[in-house]
Amino acid sequence: MNMREDALRIVEEAIQAVYPENAVKKALENLESEGNIRVLAIGKAAWRMARAARESLENRVSEGIVITKYKHSMGNIEGFEIFEAGHPIPDKDTIQATKRVLDMVKDLKGGDLLLFLVSGGGSSLFELPAENVELEDLISITDQLLRSGATILEINAVRKHLSRVKGGHFAETVHPARIFSLVLSDVIGDRLDTIASGPAYPDFTTSQDALRIIEKYDIKLPSRVLNALKKETPKSLENVEARIVGSISIACEAAQVAAEQLGYNSMILTTTLDCEAREAGPFLSAIAREIVSRDRPVKRPCVIILGGETVVHVKGRGLGGRNQELALSAARGIRGLNNVVIASVATDGTDGPTDAAGGIVDGETMTRLGEKGIDVAEVLNNNDSYHALEAVGNLLRTGPTGTNVSDLIILLCK
């Protein structure tokens, strides 16, 4: 077994499992519906998810709308209208496309089905402000909340109460038709009320929550907006069903299947890793040392699998990304160990502002860096992992993958 090849194979199979096409087609294999089926796809992967649905369902789909980010449409899809709109901030094209969606769904009846394909970025691509609220109000409030240090959960709680589609309102509009969501999740933890601000999912935040947040951060807003905030979002919806069809968890499980097929024992350690990238590396190395010296927590040959999105607090002026920092920081702790490989990769193929997807290191990486006169501590302090890994052939490149379910990290030991 060549461990580097095995690592690349595992990464590839994990990412393929969450390709928009594969995720949608698998979920639609046994779709049951007697009535009309219409399709709405929103998000950065909307076009690819929509085309996959069109191909799967063939003539059973009568109509569809795609709303994706500018430059993300890849051509016509028969019977579908394609819109491009603003991301990460909604714009007039967002509003226009969303109005067109409400048009499309207004004659749906009981027994009909709206297939709702959701991917990352959906929140800004599908939006219509509540009555008496303007797009500018939404933008200004979001901006004020961000600058006040509000959390993303708090911002969403407010936005859901100022929207005609978010926080479950869209599902109300589609009623009595059913709405079946297939979700490609780039959100750690896969909370369905959070992804795209939950247009087709009951809202767990209340009008009171939203008002309290406005007060807490002393947000300025006109009284007409304050009144809109008082309207409650739906707390239960009978016509909705949702399924996560692509997520880091699904990618990790696919990595596990691939690892086992290659003859490795395997373990998924977490799918919500969110610590500092350059400290996750040493933590993983400590596990590698345990496996090598004491054959635990898993017997060799083995693969430990993690998913999530680590963070980098940039202090230097170098080039890199969180996956590259993680990999490089792991190299020190496995120095000299034969048969240990650690790879960290952004599933969208783009790690930070670089052309690499991540990094892949082994027990010889430190020696090779030393031969080039590269000091790892210095490189990490300068956030310059890209150049260090490039110098020793330890960058991992996939090209843009067309999907995004955050990051995959694997540790192989033999």
Added chain:
Amino acid sequence: MNMREDALRIVEEAIQAVYPENAVKKALENLESEGNIRVLAIGKAAWRMARAARESLENRVSEGIVITKYKHSMGNIEGFEIFEAGHPIPDKDTIQATKRVLDMVKDLKGGDLLLFLVSGGGSSLFELPAENVELEDLISITDQLLRSGATILEINAVRKHLSRVKGGHFAETVHPARIFSLVLSDVIGDRLDTIASGPAYPDFTTSQDALRIIEKYDIKLPSRVLNALKKETPKSLENVEARIVGSISIACEAAQVAAEQLGYNSMILTTTLDCEAREAGPFLSAIAREIVSRDRPVKRPCVIILGGETVVHVKGRGLGGRNQELALSAARGIRGLNNVVIASVATDGTDGPTDAAGGIVDGETMTRLGEKGIDVAEVLNNNDSYHALEAVGNLLRTGPTGTNVSDLIILLCK
């Protein structure tokens, strides 16, 4: 089950397993020796290890010497001479005591046994400079190497070549008698050639290594010292046997037994954790979330066990220790989760310059901190974990335990 009580019980049993007394007594249960047995105990736990040996072996021991740190002797031990000496820097008392040891072993014959009890701090408590080398030379060279940024492995390589007892030289002196070492290890990875600079273990560093290090860091030293460096340390020793009787690994295994007895599934993840304390917490929390939401990598109820010694880069002026920072930093990621407890504890009972051994947090810790108006990010930036944990009753106190095998970290989920 009360999880906090369970956590404290597991910690207690783990530490008890590495008490000097328990470690020594267990190892001596079946000691075979026909000839004389003499005892040498060095290190911070020397007195306690020596007394345990005295009690175990009773009249089979004819003589013994204890060399421990100032104020660490706890009284007379029948038939033993007790010395106290300098730590962390060797002094005249170190030299005097070491000379007395060489006196004691000089009439040992084939078939005789020297029982060598080693604990942390042994390196500075047992030392006699090589011929033509002075104690002041050793101190000056160590100091220069430290200030030049040499690693501890490099410093030890040099010191072993300037000593009459380190780097296996002591075992040569004891020959043809056997020397049986029982080691209480406070060194991550438990390398026998490193603990106390390996007086009774073959040396893997060479005279050439030592000379190269002197050159690399441009260390100033008299020619008589340079000549001493050229003498080789023993690369193989026939009369030595060594056993780690206390270590973080043994503590982790005892924690595992205790956890299983309390009805938990368990897993030892690593025994060499060495990343930044405040990032190990979030990493552990990510594992906790995986267990709670997906029942992996281990089925609940479960305990994940880690050992090692994390680091803290102090930037603030607060009070705390690495275990307290780890625990506090873990609290954020398990906020609101019922049935999750994370504890981190220094096995010597003293975490940083505080009277606490560490911290213990759960899903309600963040709420309790919030009620007191305590901001965790601010506290961590100020390295003030002690006061934050104290305010919400989450400090863990054991008092000095009399042993030291670095840190134990446990995560409990139900």
